[in-house]
Amino acid sequence: MGTAAAAPAAVRVRAPEAEAAFIAGRYGEAQGLVEAALERCRPTPTQPDRCLLLMMTGSGYALAAGDAGAAERLANQAIGLSATLRDGRGELAMSRISLANALAGQGRIAEAEDQTRQALALARVEVGEGHILTGSIQNTLALLLTAQGRAAEAEPLQRAALTAIRSAMGDRHPTLPTLMSGLADNLAAQARYREAADAQVEALALARAINGPQHPATAVVLNGLGRLRQTLGAFSEAEALYEAAAAIDASALGVQHPLAGRDASNLGQLYLEQGRLAEAETQFRRALAIAEAASGPSHPAVATDLGDLATVFALGGRPEAGEPLLRRSLEIERTAFGEDTPRMAAQYGALAANLEDQRRPADAEPLRRRALKILRTSSGEAHPDTAHALAGAAGNLVAQGRRDDARPLLLQALEVQEAALGADSLAVAGILSQIGVLEAQAGNPGAAESAFRRALAIRRARLGESSPATATGHHNLAAALELAGRPEAAEAPARAALGLRRAILPDGHPDIAASEALLARILAPRANAAALEHARAAMTLVRTRRLQAGAAGDAAARAELRARSAQSTRDPADRAFAAFLAAAAQSPDPDTLGAEAFLAAQDLEVSAAGLAMAQTAARTAAGAGDLARLARRQQDLSSAIRVLDAQAVQALGAGLSDKASALRVAIETAARDLAAVEADLREHYPGYATLVSPQPLSLEEVQARLAPGEGLLLITPADGDIYVFAVGRRGLSWRRLPGGVDSLAEQVAVLRCGLDPLTCGSARAAAAFDPRLAHALYVAVVRPVEPALVGVRRLFVTAGGPLASLPVDALAVGVPRSGDLRRVRWLADRYAVTSLPAVAVLRPKGVAKVPRGTGGFVGYGDPAFGGGGSGDLGVLRRMEPLPGTRQELDAMARALGAPPSSLVLGAAATEPAVRSDPRLAEARVVAFATHGLLPGELNGRNEPGLVFTPPAATSPGDDGLLGASEVAQMSFRAEWVILSACNTGSAEGGSDSLSALARAFLYAGAEALVASHWRVADDATAALTVEMLAAEQADPRLSRAEARQRAMRAVRTGRRTDGSAVAGWTPDWRDPTAWAPFTLIAASSD
Structure with a gap:
């Protein structure tokens, strides 16, 4: 030596x-x-x-x-x-x-x-087997093994440690209670709960006898016993034990001691599991304050408390509030322990889970991959932590619909956990549950049921019947059986889950709402009156929680939360409303439940478009003074936070920690600025907030906002079904289309192929537009609810799901046997249609008209393409030239009496020219005739945009693409903005009622848009837009929807309402491809 x-x-x-x-x-x-x-x-x-x-x-x-x-x-x-x-x-x-x-x-x-x-x-070698030093080391090794899930291997070491201490130091050594409590934790990890309870009770007796009833060592044992009782679902007993431990530590060590923070954290975890989120938040905030005061803001204990607080927000349906906390936690851990450690892997996993809770799985995927890479390197393929990361990555892929990619990861994770922890471990039950979800979504009900049954059996054996995890096992099995079309078999486990959750969890817990909703769905097909009761109970719980959900933290945190919230398009608890719709539609008398169902349908979906348009309407109401400036500043800062957030996620996933840190600082700065703006708004303009947050409108409110001859059509998807509501001034009709999401998606895809063959696969591309299919869609979707629309001439439409990508004008009311397009009766002739982003923005109260622009017409088009190169610029340069757009814009300029200088064409039509053109802010009519790109068509571009003349080299101010986020930063006062480009009016994925590009123009102040859904022939486009503008000029009494209706009829028939001929008309224009590509989109009404 x-x-x-x-x-x-x-x-x-x-x-x-x-x-x-x-x-x-x-x-x-x-x-x-x-x-x-x-x-x-x-x-x-x-x-x-x-x-x-x-x-x-x-x-x-x-x-x-x-x-x-x-x-x-x-x-x-x-x-x-x-x-x-x-x-x-x-x-x-x-x-x-x-x-x-x-x-x-x-x-x-x-x-x-x-x-x-x-x-x-x-x-x-030095002191022998039974020495106190040997025993102490054996205990340390046992704790390390237990932390790795190797509790059975650790148990003999802990027993040897106890024996060594007793032999060397006697039965009253002060470390004995802690060692005995550690053995109890080990037994609990092996699911030997009765033995664990006996050991904890013995440990408590030793602590009280050796250390004294008010000693911190006794508090340690009380906490251990509390954890055991919590695991078994005995929440009241656990709470009493935790509170006793907290009282001891507060008395012996003081209320600001780090151990007092640990006590607060234990109580917070207990309340979290019970769904007592407000109490959990209080405890976690206390733990965080103690950790920051005792150890400083950069201590790893602070990171743990931040993560706990973020979990509260996620379970409360506010994951956006937790994201900045998790980012701070990640930075603390990275500074303390380095980048490539298992602790950092856990941090990446936690942030990824938060993004997934925000419905952002694509953003989370790089973080999942990074966590997995770290653990594969640091811990090895066969480690339980690596298996956990595999399961997390698989869950992310399932959320993106990539089930085939996820399945091998889950099977690998299952194999690792079975080998490391045993086939009956709770970790295995968790992976089996994920496999069950995957197989259910993949349409393999037998495999899903088998996985869920095995998971439930493990939880019942390990945890007993009265455990929250066991209740979840019953719930998952019931959901799988219901999905497989076996409602009778699903009822028993669904009732078991609901009964357990009602008994174990506090009133108002979201899991109770989920079980109420599931049982409602199971009972609904049998027209069971109890289905409505369960569905109403679920809706009440969800609505109550929404009302109670207040932003937490300081003003900057609250502001950042609201900014992030605009990214979420669907409330996690939406199935409560879907369950009510299903139960009401299948009840003996659904018509009597129509008004209640109409509210539920609006509650179901929080449309990003609806939020954006509500903000636009609110800003419109603000006028042009200081309020308008503050309102615009508020919304621009909110948008900036979301953009910076997306960039920070990308940086983290790429391992660019310094860049991610810099972006986090930028986010915090923007959040502070936003908080200051919002404080100003609250102080000086308290009524503004009511306009920004639209609430669902009752049937009576909608009818009061409709003018004579007006109606509303709401189409919304829910749990695979489609629900259609028609509202007239004196009536409501509604229908459920079972399985409508899939069946309508197929029909809409076929119709879209007939309208825009270039978007189709080769098998469908040759098919012409099928008027019979257009009629079948009308019969399925619109005709059943038309009794409420008697006398309606102008129709507001809010469509979600598959029909969001198809103008309802192209539906056929009647089709001759011959299929002759000349004799088809179109829905476009029956109604003058305006698309709305949400029901709630129909003529919002308190919104005044903003003066329209005083300028004339400005048009941009026919960009100069050509050349080659790599990357995004090469893609843009190789795009097909659009010389016909010059003809289209010329025709519009002539129709409006605008001079040639109103047009910016060819090489002059650049992105910087658009963004710096002062005429656009005052023009009454603005037109862009160019290519449109959807998200993902260029590398790294996750937003749609308009293509202009590509620059020689990319710069911060010119990459050749005017993206939606850049449009939103501009200002318009135009009566019309015409987007004559490909796919400018279609919703991404068909889920929202407006495309992000159209939404951006309305946000920037445009009064209304006419946006194309598919590629349009240049001559027909020119005729359609010119006829629309001319009709409005000829008769100022016409609404925009009516002017568009006349234009479509003129282009289709070749004759205007006065009998005059449309120049250049050809028979090909009878096809909806020529006359129905445009959707009229308005911010509030027309």
Whole structure:
């Protein structure tokens, strides 16, 4: 070993002040004091290990203070010194345990285990098997094994440690209660709950007898017993135990001691599991405040508390509020432990889960992959943590609909967990549940049922019947059986889940709402009156929670939350409303439930378009003064936060930590600015907020807002069905189309192929537009509800799901047997249609007309394409030239009496020209005739845009594409904005009622848009737009919808209403491809 013998421990230097600070929970101070003592400490030739104790205790203090680097350094110094000592194997063993603790604190468990095994071997040689040192090391090794899921392997070591301490020190050694409590935790990890309870009770008796009933060691055991009772669902008992522990620590150590923060965190976890979210938030905030005060804002304990708080927000349906907390937590962990550690993998996984809760799985995928890569490198393929990361990555892929990619990851995760933890472990049950979800979505009900049944059996065996996890197992099985079309078989497990959740969880828990909704769906096909009761109960719970959900934290955090919230398009609890719609539609008398169903249909979907248009309407109401400036600033900052957030996610997934940190600072700065703007709005313009947050409108409110001859058509998808509502001034009709999402999607896809063959696969591209299919869609969707539309001439339409991508004008009311397009009766002739983003923005109260632009016409088109190159610019340059758009814009200019200078064409039609053109802010009519791109058609561009003349080289101000986010930063006062480009009016994925590009123009102030759904022949487009503008000019009494209706009829028939001929008309224009490509979109009404 070395040349000098180890000195007696008594002559080694200590740091009493540091020890006192550590006991008081002042860990940073303790670290500083012990390192100062080390600076002063000098070894002597006869006492070379004089400073050894300072190194070992300093390592522990540094770790408690969150300085993992210092902890590891001091432990290695202690190892190096111990190795020089003659007969210093005991010291070397203890030094290796210091290093093991430092490594474990960083999540480097495998390395910690290796150091501990080396220490154990040294101790066995030096002092023997039954020595207190050997026992202490055996306990450390046991804790490391249990942390890895190897509790059965750890149990004999913990029992040996207990035996060694008792043999060496007697039955009243103060460490015995903690060791016994650790054994109880081990038994609980093996699901041997009765033995675990006996061990915890014994530990508590020992603690009270040895340490005293009010000693912090007794609080440790009380917390251990509380965790056990919580696991078994005995929440009241667990709460009493946690509160008793908290009272002891507060009395003995003070209410600001870090252990008091741990107590608050334990209570928070208990309340979280019960769904008592407000109480959980209070406890986690208290734990966070204690950690920040005791250890500073950058301590790893702070990161843990931030993560807990984020979980509260996620379970409360506000994951956006948790995202900045998780980003801060991630930065703390990275600074403390480095980038490529298991702890960072856990951080990436937590942030990914948050993004998935926000319905942003594509953004989360790079984070899932990074977490998996870290764990594969640091822990190995066969580690349970790696299996957990595999399951997380698989869940992300399932959320994106990539089930075939997810399945092998789940099967690999299952294999690893079964090998590492046993086939009956709770981790295996969790993966089986994920497999069940995947197979159910993939249409494999038998495989789903099998996976859910096995998961439920494991949970019942491990946790008993009265556990929240067991209730979830019943719920999952019932959902799988219901999806498989076996409602009778599903009823029993659904009732079991609901009964357990009502008994275990507090009133108002979201899991109770989920079970109420599931049972309603199961009972609905049998026209069971109880289905309505369960559905109403679910809706009441969800609506109550929505009302109670208030933003938390400081003003900047609240502002950032609201900014992020605009990214979510569907409330996680939407199935409560879908369940009511299904139950009401299948009840004996659905017509009597129409008004209630109409509200539920609006509650179901929170449309991003609806939110944006409500903001536009509110800004319109603000006028042109200071309120308008503040309103625009508020919305621009909100948009900036969302853009910065997306960039930060990309940076994190790519491992660009410095860039991610810089973006986080930018987000925080924008959030502070936004908070200041919102404070100004609240103080000086308190009525503005009511306009920004649209609420569902009752049937009576909608009817009151409709003028004579007006009606409304609402089409919304829910749980695979389509619900259609028609509202007239005196009536309501509604119908359910079972399985309508899939069946209508297929029919709409076929019709779209007939209208726009270039968007179709080769099998469909040759098919012409089928008027009979257009009639079948009309019969299925519109005709059943038309009784409410008697006398309606102008129709407002809000469509979600498949029909969002098809103008209802192209539906056929009647079709001759011959299919002759000349004799088809079109819905376009029956109604003058205006698309609305949401029912709630129909003529919002308090919105005044903003003066229209005083300018004339401005048109941009016929960009100069040509050339080659790589990357996005190469793609743009190779686009097909559009010389016909010059003809179209010329015709519009002539119709409006505009001079040639009103047009910007060819090489002059660039993105910078558009963004800097002052005429656009005042023009009454604006037209863009060019290519439109959808999200994903260019690398790295996740928003739609309009293509202009590509630049020679990309610059920050010109990449050749005017994106939706850039449009939103412009200002318009136009009566008409005409987007004569491909796919400018279609919703991405067919899920929202407006495309992001159309939404951006309305947000920027445009009064209404005419946007194309498919590629349009240049001559027909020119005729259609000119006829529309001319009709409005000829008769100012016409609404825009009526002017568009006349234009479509003129283009289709070749004759205007006065009998005059449309120049250039050809018989091909009878096809809806020519006359029905445009949708009229208005911000509130026409």
